[in-house]
Amino acid sequence: MTEGQAQILLDDAEKLINVLERIADALESISSSLERLEPLSECVDYVPPNQYQVLGYHFLRIGGSVDTGNY
Numbered sequence: 001m002t003e004g005q006a007q008i009l010l011d012d013a014e015k016l017i018n019v020l021e022r023i024a025d026a027l028e029s030i031s032s033s034l035e036r037l038e039p040l041s042e043c044v045d046y047v048p049p050n051q052y053q054v055l056g057y058h059f060l061r062i063g064g065s066v067d068t069g070n071y
Helices: 003-043
Strands: 043-046 057-060
Touching: 003 043
Parallel strands: none
Antiparallel strands: 043 057
């Protein structure tokens, strides 16, 4: 192997390392985002189908009130 070929291999390895580090960063970001969304799963309920439906449905349960400013 020549010195030039070795340098090309080193450059390619560095590029690969950089790509893998970016992938790892993206996966960590996704993981932290999912951790913040976890409490939302407690607000999702399921209504099973009745005798006239084939499928049930999920809905987001939200408590509290909303001020629309309409008096």
